[in-house]
Amino acid sequence: MEEFYLEYYIANKYESPVRKANFQLVIIPDSNPLQRVLDLKFSCSENKEIHLSKNVFGFETINYYISNPFSEFWFKLSAKIQKKKINPFYVSPLMPNDEFELLHSLDFQIDNHLFLWDTQLTQMPPVVNYTFPVYSGELQLFEYLLQLNTFIFQLLEYSPESTDVNTPIEEVLQIRKGVCQDYAHLFISVCRKNKIPARYVSGYLSQGDGFIGTGQLHAWVEVLIPELGWIGFDATNNLVADHHYIKIAHGTDYRDCSPIIGVLETTGSQKSIHSVTVTNQ
Amino acid sequence: MKQPANGILDSYCLNNSHYDEVFKESKEPKEHYNSIVERFNQLSLSDFERINNEVKTAFFNQGITFAVYAEDKKPDERIFPFDLFPRIIPSQEWMHLEQGVIQRNKAINLFLDDIYHKKLILKDKVVPADLIFSSKNYLKEMVDFTPEGGIYTHISGTDLIKHADGQYYILEDNLRCPSGVSYVLSNRLALKKSLFDLFDKLKTKTVYQYPEQLLEILKTVKPKNVDAPTIVVVTPGMYNSAYFEHSFLAQKMGVPLVEGRDLFVEKDFVYMKTIHGPKRVDVIYRRVDDEFIDPLCFRKDSMLGVPGLMSAYRAGNVTLANAPGTGVADDKAVYHYVPDIIKYYLNEEPILNNVQTYHCEKESDMKYVLENIGKLVVKPVDESGGYGITIGTTLTKDQIEEVKVRIKSNPRKYIAQPIMSLSVHATFIEETKEFEPRHIDLRTFCLMGKDTEYILKGGLTRVALKRGNLIVNSSQGGGSKDTWVLG
Numbered sequence: 138m139e140e141f142y143l144e145y146y147i148a149n150k151y152e153s154p155v156r157k158a159n160f161q162l163v164i165i166p167d168s169n170p171l172q173r174v175l176d177l178k179f180s181c182s183e184n185k186e187i188h189l190s191k192n193v194f195g196f197e198t199i200n201y202y203i204s205n206p207f208s209e210f211w212f213k214l215s216a217k218i219q220k221k222k223i224n225p226f227y228v229s230p231l232m233p234n235d236e237f238e239l240l241h242s243l244d245f246q247i248d249n250h251l252f253l254w255d256t257q258l259t260q261m262p263p264v265v266n267y268t269f270p271v272y273s274g275e276l277q278l279f280e281y282l283l284q285l286n287t288f289i290f291q292l293l294e295y296s297p298e299s300t301d302v303n304t305p306i307e308e309v310l311q312i313r314k315g316v317c318q319d320y321a322h323l324f325i326s327v328c329r330k331n332k333i334p335a336r337y338v339s340g341y342l343s344q345g346d347g348f349i350g351t352g353q354l355h356a357w358v359e360v361l362i363p364e365l366g367w368i369g370f371d372a373t374n375n376l377v378a379d380h381h382y383i384k385i386a387h388g389t390d391y392r393d394c395s396p397i398i399g400v401l402e403t404t405g406s407q408k409s410i411h412s413v414t415v416t417n418q
Numbered sequence: 419m420k421q422p423a424n425g426i427l428d429s430y431c432l433n434n435s436h437y438d439e440v441f442k443e444s445k446e447p448k449e450h451y452n453s454i455v456e457r458f459n460q461l462s463l464s465d466f467e468r469i470n471n472e473v474k475t476a477f478f479n480q481g482i483t484f485a486v487y488a489e490d491k492k493p494d495e496r497i498f499p500f501d502l503f504p505r506i507i508p509s510q511e512w513m514h515l516e517q518g519v520i521q522r523n524k525a526i527n528l529f530l531d532d533i534y535h536k537k538l539i540l541k542d543k544v545v546p547a548d549l550i551f552s553s554k555n556y557l558k559e560m561v562d563f564t565p566e567g568g569i570y571t572h573i574s575g576t577d578l579i580k581h582a583d584g585q586y587y588i589l590e591d592n593l594r595c596p597s598g599v600s601y602v603l604s605n606r607l608a609l610k611k612s613l614f615d616l617f618d619k620l621k622t623k624t625v626y627q628y629p630e631q632l633l634e635i636l637k638t639v640k641p642k643n644v645d646a647p648t649i650v651v652v653t654p655g656m657y658n659s660a661y662f663e664h665s666f667l668a669q670k671m672g673v674p675l676v677e678g679r680d681l682f683v684e685k686d687f688v689y690m691k692t693i694h695g696p697k698r699v700d701v702i703y704r705r706v707d708d709e710f711i712d713p714l715c716f717r718k719d720s721m722l723g724v725p726g727l728m729s730a731y732r733a734g735n736v737t738l739a740n741a742p743g744t745g746v747a748d749d750k751a752v753y754h755y756v757p758d759i760i761k762y763y764l765n766e767e768p769i770l771n772n773v774q775t776y777h778c779e780k781e782s783d784m785k786y787v788l789e790n791i792g793k794l795v796v797k798p799v800d801e802s803g804g805y806g807i808t809i810g811t812t813l814t815k816d817q818i819e820e821v822k823v824r825i826k827s828n829p830r831k832y833i834a835q836p837i838m839s840l841s842v843h844a845t846f847i848e849e850t851k852e853f854e855p856r857h858i859d860l861r862t863f864c865l866m867g868k869d870t871e872y873i874l875k876g877g878l879t880r881v882a883l884k885r886g887n888l889i890v891n892s893s894q895g896g897g898s899k900d901t902w903v904l905g
Contacts (some may be wrong), residue, residue, distance in 0.1 A: 159683070159725035163713050188685040190729050193559050200726065201685045233584040247537050247547050251558055254551040389558065400713045 152405030237274025425459025499897030518770030567868030683726030
């Protein structure tokens with residue numbers, strides 16, 4: 138077991154006062170067999186009782202309805218998380234061919250349809266200049282995914298602000314640059330093309346210096362490997378997810394996991410800053 | 419039968435290439451039309467025109483209008499053209515229609531429940547999984563969620579036509595809050611004033627209970643733990659083409675008519691702003707499309723919705739009618755599977771016919787289509803809005819060859835249907851001051867609640883006013899007739 142302390146902070150400033158707003162935040166660490174939330178605290182510019190509800194995939198969201206005018210909104214979450222240590226190396230009890238057969242059975246595909254059919258953000262353009270590794274059942278699925286992870290890691294160059302949250306894969310492949318969302322969407326897209334269920338994951342990463350993802354929210358991908366379950370792959374860092382990956386939520390793509398969505402009645406622009414710190418002292 | 423000299427229907431010209439609703443080939447009226455033809459023939463042309471004008475004025479005064487949209491123009495407010503000659507459906511014929519429409523809508527509701535839960539019909543390969551999961555109307559927000567009472571399509575409008583063979587065929591299903599019912603009630607009100615004696619004589623079924631029945635249906639799906647639900651109608655606003663209907667239904671049901679901005683969601687409950695403070699809302703008859711109902715969940719730029727509505731809905735604190743995500747079942751591609759859907763869930767033969775459809779991916783169908791292109795309408799399965807459709811009778815020899823090549827290159831992409839001929843009905847044409855045959859269709863209205871259903875005994879008969887026109891939509895110059903179902 139390893140314990141982590143994390144802090145998420147976001148502050149939005151508005152040029153002209155906001156008359157009415159709804160905010161939805163997806164930033165609470167998930168509780169699952171690999172991680173436990175030991176302590177959770179919120180503070181907010183609005184002195185209001187917090188309301189939690191569950192989103193489509195069952196993850197807790199923080200909701201605010203504010204009907205009195207304001208020109209600043211900030212929110213802080215701090216949490217203590219216990220992570221189970223895992224060795225991120227997997228061997229399936231199934232033969233490669235049996236894994237392949239199972240993945241191609243109609244019932245399996247229907248049961249996992251949400252993570253097999255493309256969304257707008259995971260759409261591969263009709264013409265692609267790169268030959269992505271093809272899953273043919275010769276390798277074990279896990280081995281194939283390691284190859285794919287490395288392929289995408291090498292294909293793209295990490296470059297902050299080269300893309301935004303709505304950048305389609307087509308554009309990412311043209312500029313060959315991106316941030317963690319883009320690595321994740323591309324990974325998901327190749328998986329779904331190969332009939333492998335893959336879902337987008339948002340979370341916190343504590344890897345120390347030299348790894349991408351510290352200091353902000355991170356994104357990676359979980360893939361359903363028969364008999365093993367959903368295994369995390371981080372193409373941005375060419376790693377398989379271990380206990381340093383603290384999951385918030387998963388969904389079909391980024392839009393299911395946006396850390397904050399606001400619907401505001403206001404005119405003029407806004408400035409937004411956010412920060413994330415994760416420590417294991 | 420004996421008719422007075424110079425009856426206003428005497429000059430009616432039968433067109434034997436279409437099924438005539440009113441007259442036999444001998445030009446005698448069909449039995450159920452006897453008394454109305456007799457009645458009209460007693461009127462002089464000027465009497466008839468006077469009644470016609472009275473009715474028009476009544477419509478105008480009631481504000482029964484619709485808006486026609488054109489790019490870069492203000493919406494054009496028009497009176498919905500109404501024809502005084504009612505369409506009459508005999509009791510036996512109606513029973514058959516009613517059973518067929520209820521059967522179809524029950525099956526569709528079961529289908530929606532299945533594709534959002536166990537998906538057995540997909541696993542049994544009756545309907546292709548890809549057709550459903552790649553549809554933009556299939557909503558992940560509805561997966562594994564059960565709306566109150568298991569009802570998805572509280573209100574559905576099933577469109578039918580009568581073909582040259584005298585049989586009814588389903589043209590399409592409308593499962594996303596179909597409109598038109600307010601015209602049915604207004605038409606009746608207008609016509610009853612001028613023809614009340616015939617009503618009684620023919621024992622015409624009333625349509626007036628519709629708003630009351632709609633209210634009852636909405637009450638049956640109230641959230642649990644609510645005794646006396648607050649029900650509202652949500653409209654996109656006064657610029658919507660069906661705004662008249664939204665306000666009409668709200669008024670007749672005696673419930674508030676609101677816009678998205680009049681509601682808000684706090685802690686997963688929906689409230690309406692009132693002068694006495696917030697009031698909780700339990701059931702929403704929404705006339706706003708799925709993608710606009712909640713900017714937190716669907717289109718972020720929607721000004722018509724209520725942020726957080728889907729979360730409140732999924733928490734079981736409010737009921738939406740119709741349920742979001744029903745559009746997946748009324749798309750063109752799914753239409754062809756509805757007869758199979760009926761057999762699958764109800765273990766019954768479909769009572770009403772679908773238009774016969776040939777799937778070119780099937781070898782035998784493909785052979786038939788290639789040999790009979792001149793008699794068929796060929797449609798690509800994945801296009802909408804009429805794009806890529808060819809009508810056999812309008813094609814030259816070269817064009818027929820082109821279509822054949824296109825089908826052969828990608829058989830999976832094409833379906834073909836016989837060219838359906840809509841029945842015709844005597845209709846008063848103002849330009850010629852005569853009754854002429856015009857094509858008609860019929861929209862029926864079916865309501866479904868928890869353990870209860872209701873079908874409006876009548877419907878909206880739409881009529882194509884332009885000669886030879888097959889398009890009956892009001893935006894395309896169509897009008898409507900009152901529809902009498904006999905007792």
